[in-house]
Amino acid sequence: MKTAVLICPGRGTYNKAELGTLARHFPDADMLARFDAYRESENQETLSALDGAGRFSNAKHGRGDNVSGLIFAAGFGDFLSLSSEVEIVAVTGNSMGWYTTLACGGAVSPEDGFAITTTMGRMMHENGEGGQLIYPHMDADWKFNADDKITLLAKVTEIGSRPNHALSVSIDLGGMLVLAGNESGLSAFASEVPQSARFPMRLPGHAGFHSPLVAAVSEAALGHFPVELLRQPGIPLVDGRGQIWWPHASDPAALRDYTFGRQVTAPYDFTRAVSVAAREFAPDIFIVVGPGTTLGGAVAQSLITVNWQGMSSKSDFQSRQDTDPILISMGREDQRALVSKGR
Numbered sequence: 292m293k294t295a296v297l298i299c300p301g302r303g304t305y306n307k308a309e310l311g312t313l314a315r316h317f318p319d320a321d322m323l324a325r326f327d328a329y330r331e332s333e334n335q336e337t338l339s340a341l342d343g344a345g346r347f348s349n350a351k352h353g354r355g356d357n358v359s360g361l362i363f364a365a366g367f368g369d370f371l372s373l374s375s376e377v378e379i380v381a382v383t384g385n386s387m388g389w390y391t392t393l394a395c396g397g398a399v400s401p402e403d404g405f406a407i408t409t410t411m412g413r414m415m416h417e418n419g420e421g422g423q424l425i426y427p428h429m430d431a432d433w434k435f436n437a438d439d440k441i442t443l444l445a446k447v448t449e450i451g452s453r454p455n456h457a458l459s460v461s462i463d464l465g466g467m468l469v470l471a472g473n474e475s476g477l478s479a480f481a482s483e484v485p486q487s488a489r490f491p492m493r494l495p496g497h498a499g500f501h502s503p504l505v506a507a508v509s510e511a512a513l514g515h516f517p518v519e520l521l522r523q524p525g526i527p528l529v530d531g532r533g534q535i536w537w538p539h540a541s542d543p544a545a546l547r548d549y550t551f552g553r554q555v556t557a558p559y560d561f562t563r564a565v566s567v568a569a570r571e572f573a574p575d576i577f578i579v580v581g582p583g584t585t586l587g588g589a590v591a592q593s594l595i596t597v598n599w600q601g602m603s604s605k606s607d608f609q610s611r612q613d614t615d616p617i618l619i620s621m622g623r624e625d626q627r628a629l630v631s632k633g634r
Contacts, residue, residue, distance in 0.1 A: 292376055292377075292378055293376065293377055293378070293574075293575040293576055293630075294378050294379075294380045294572070294573075294574045294575045294576075295377050295378065295379055295380065295574050295575065295576045295577065295578045295619075295630070296379075296380060296381045296382070296383065296529075296565075296568045296569070296572055296574045296576075296577050296578070297370065297379045297381070297382045297383075297395055297578050297580065298382075298383055298384060298385070298388075298565070298577060298578065298579045298580070298586065298590060299366045299382070299383070299384030299385070299388035299389075299391035299392050299395065299580055300362065300366065300384070300385055300388050300579065300580070300581075300582070300583065300585070300586040301362070301384065301385045301386030301387035301388040301389075302355075302358065302359075302362070302386060302387055302494075302497060302500075303494065303583075303585060304362055304581070304582050304583035304585055304586065304622075305352065305353075305358050305361045305362050305365065305582045305583065306347070306352075306353075306583060307347040308583070309361075309365070309581070309582040309583055309622070310342065310344065310346075310347045310352070311342060311343070312342060312361075312365050312581060312582050313338060313339070313342040313361070313364055313365060313368065314339075314342055314343055316365070316368055316369065316372065316581070316627075317364060317365075317368040318368055318371050318372050318632070319368070319371060322401060323338065323339065323364065323368075325402055326338055326360065326364055326402075326405050327339050329402065329405060329406060329409070330360065330409065333409070333413075335356065335357070335360075335409070335413075336351075336357065338360055338361060338364055341357055341360075341361060342361060349495075349496075353495075353496050354416060354496065355412040355413065355415045355416035355419070355496065355498075356409065356412045356413040356416045356417075357412075358412065359387060359408045359409050359411065359412025359413075360405065360408060360409040360412065361582070362387065362388075362391070362408075362582060363390060363391050363394075363404065363405055363408040363409070364405065365580070365581040365582035366388065366391040366395075366580040366581060366582070367391055367394055367395060367401055367404065367405075367580075368581075369580035369581050369621045369627075369631070370391075370394075370395045370580055372621075372631045372632055373578070373630055373631060373632070374630055374631060374632055375632075376630075377578070377630050379395075379526055379578075380526075380527070380572045380574055381526065381527040381528070381529055381535075381568050381571070381572045381574075382395045382396040382526055382527070382528055382529070383528070383529035383530075383564045383565065383568050384564075385462065385464070385559070385561045385564075385586060385589070386462055386500060386501065386531075386559050386561070387408065387411070387412070387500075389530065389531060389550065389554055389559075390404055390407050390408040390411065390550075391404065391408070391580075392528055393407070393521070393524075393528070393546075393550065395526070395580075396524040396525060396526040396527070396528045396536075397522075397523075397524050397525030397526060398521055398522060398523070398524040398525075398528060398536070398541075398543075398546060399520060399521055399522070403520055407516065407520070407550075410512075410515065410516075411508070411512060411555075414508045414511055414512065415498050415500070415505065415508055418505075418507055418508050418511070419498025419499065419500070419504070419505050419508055420473070420498060420499060420504045420505065420507075421457065421471055421472055421473050421477075421498055421499025421502065421504035421505070422471070422472065422473075422474070422477055422493065422494070422497055422498065422499060423461055423469055423470065423471050423472075423477075423493070423494040423497040423498075423499065423500060424469070424470050424472075424477050424480065424481060424491045424492060424493045424494060425464070425467050425468070425469050425470070425490065425491070425492050425494060426443070426467065426468055426470065426480075426484060426490050426491045426492075427466055427467050427468075427490055428440045428443050428466060428467070428468060429465075429466030429467075429592060431605070432604045432605045432606060433466055433591070433592050433595050433604055433605035433608070434595075434603065434604050435466070435592075435595055435596045435603075440468075443468060443484070444460070444468075446480070446483065446484065447459065447460060447468070447470060447480065450472075450476055450479045450480055450483070451472070451476060453475075453476075453479070455473075455475055456472070456473070456475045456476040456479060457471075457472045457473040457475070457476045457499070457502075457503075457504060458470060458471070458472035458473075458476030458477065458479070458480055459471055459472065459502050459503075459558065460558045461499065461500055461501040461502055461558060461559065462500075462501060462558065462559045462560075462561055463558065463559070463560045463561060463562045463563065464561050464562065464589045465561070465562055465565075465588065465589030465590065465591070465592030465593045465596070466588070466589070466592035466595075467589065467592075469494070471498075471499035471500060471501060471502035471504060472499060472502075472504075473499070473504065477493070481493075500555075500559075501531075501554075501555065501556070501557060501558055501559045502556065502557075502558075503556055505555055505556060506555075506556050508555060509551060509552055509555040509556045512551035512555065513548070513551045513552060516547065516551055518543060518544045518547050520547065521543040521544075521546050521547045521550070522543055523538055523539060523541055523543065524536055524537075524538050524541060525538055526538065527572070529564045529567055529568045529571075530549060530554065530564065531554055531558075531559035531560055531561065531564060532553075532560060532563065532564075533560060533563035533564055533566070533567040535567070535571065561589065561593065562589075562592075562593040562596060564593075565577075565589075565590055565593035565594065566593055566594070566596065566597040566599075569594060569597065569599050570597070575617075576616070576617055576618070576619055576630075577590055577594075577617060577618050577619070578619045578621065578630055579618070579619070579620045579621065579622070580621050581621050581622040582622055583622045584620045584622040584623055586620075587618055587620045590618055591605075591608045591618060594608070594617075595607070595608065600617070616629070
């Protein structure tokens with residue numbers, strides 16, 4: 292038996308390589324049919340049709356009202372597929388992965404978690420303002436330098452204070468900062484920081500998540516989702532502030548207010564969520580559910596920032612992975628087999 296912290300990914304994880312993920316791995320046909328029926332009732336294309344398409348279309352599959360449901364179903368399906376030899380001691384997630392976290396942790400039913408995720412994806416697609424870009428603050432070997440990060444944060448604050456410029460941290464993502472802003476703010480940052488082959492990178496189709504730019508979406512969500520939707524979690528949840536929601540000791544009303552309030556409009560500190568989960572629960576392994584494999588690096592970088600088990604660089608992490616893997620990405624077939632029932 293191994294103890295594990297479960298980690299649920301957000302946007303940007305269902306791409307061309309993930310097409311067919313649900314057909315290959317989702318373990319509960321009846322549940323998938325219920326998800327499809329919900330989307331049909333909302334006049335949306337079913338997950339089965341999207342996942343089973345002959346080719347991937349970023350315009351279709353990457354759209355917020357479609358990709359949100361695909362990501363939730365892939366992540367929750369992986370949770371259902373875990374071996375009985377794995378004990379989940381806590382659940383956390385990145386950004387939209389918070390909604391999957393709620394379902395895996397038992398704070399909402401799978402069907403309500405799916406409805407929350409797809410509704411928030413639709414609201415963001417229809418009403419979200421601004422955009423996002425991503426920029427690293429770690430070097431190529433993932434060595435953490437607090438001064439480099441402080442300098443970068445100061446630049447963000449300075450640009451965000453200029454007239455007609457909106458710019459703020461959206462997600463603290465391991466060795467990266469995801470920034471939210473309006474066109475003036477994002478363009479100014481992109482032109483004033485050192486350039487590399489990939490960065491700064493705009494994230495197409497993304498609104499200014501986790502910032503005041505999406506306050507209207509938060510207001511609509513608070514008016515739409517009743518407090519009765521949420522309940523006490525069955526497994527501890529670690530949110531985007533690093534706060535733990537404990538079973539039998541959480542206020543569902545407060546959890547609702549956080550989920551559709553601060554979680555939507557304030558920075559999401561994924562780095563802190565992972566480091567708190569590591570220190571508080573000291574798991575044997577960290578399991579990143581699907582879809583995709585892109586979140587694994589951010590998890591490793593988050594652990595490096597707190598020198599988890601002596602890891603202070605990418606080479607340290609890779610050496611550990613080669614001898615005694617601490618991070619399992621279920622989007623990788625070879626690693627999936629280590630923790631799943633087989634599907």
